[in-house]
Amino acid sequence: xxxxxxxxxxxxxxxxxxxxxxxxxxxxxxxxxxxxxxxxxxxxxxxxxxxxxxxxxxxxxxxxxxxxxxxxxxxxxxxxxxxxxxxxxxxxxxxxxxxxxxxxxxxxxxxxxxxxxxxxxxxxxxxxxxxxxxxxxxxxxxxxxxxxxxxxxxxxxxxxxxxxxxxxxxxxxxxxxxxxxxxxxxxxxxxxxxxxxxxxxxx
Numbered sequence: 001x002x003x004x005x006x007x008x009x010x011x012x013x014x015x016x017x018x019x020x021x022x023x024x025x026x027x028x029x030x031x032x033x034x035x036x037x038x039x040x041x042x043x044x045x046x047x048x049x050x051x052x053x054x055x056x057x058x059x060x061x062x063x064x065x066x067x068x069x070x071x072x073x074x075x076x077x078x079x080x081x082x083x084x085x086x087x088x089x090x091x092x093x094x095x096x097x098x099x100x101x102x103x104x105x106x107x108x109x110x111x112x113x114x115x116x117x118x119x120x121x122x123x124x125x126x127x128x129x130x131x132x133x134x135x136x137x138x139x140x141x142x143x144x145x146x147x148x149x150x151x152x153x154x155x156x157x158x159x160x161x162x163x164x165x166x167x168x169x170x171x172x173x174x175x176x177x178x179x180x181x182x183x184x185x186x187x188x189x190x191x192x193x194x195x196x197x198x199x200x201x202x203x
Contacts (some may be wrong), residue, residue, distance in 0.1 A: 097172050159198065 005016070034040055138144040164187050171183045171190075179185070191197055 069186075159196065160191055163187075163194065163196060 034043065138147040164184070167187050167190060168183060171186050172178070175183070175186075194200065
């Protein structure tokens, strides 16, 4: 045995003392432990919310790191594209230069045109004839005749006016005591039965 070594008895005594202190500390902790269910639930909720807040902060920090890495990657790409003008205004000269480069590239590397790259010619634009009154577009004889008879309604009104002018004097001579409205009413009834009425001619 050396000078600094403890004997086996001392070691056992120290271990027993440490064990005794640990059991006393556990008993004391158990005495002070919370036994109320409401308080235990409250403490559990607080621990859960703290864990969620920590997770949220960790996610935010990770997102910031990702954004920073992406910005650094974009910054390195911007440095390579400074010749192309970046995101600023594009001048006419720059557009012409790009078109020339594209034309040279197309001549140097002709590709087979697929359906996606084929350009379909734009159809010829024709004037809208739907609203033009002088254009008659009808299929079939009946439709063409009815389209050509555009002024039929005005013609029948004119015919009634002519009929009224001609017959109103005769009605007044036959019935001198009638008022003007009564005479016109009789004239209209005669017009409805008259063979000169276009509505009666269609029948």
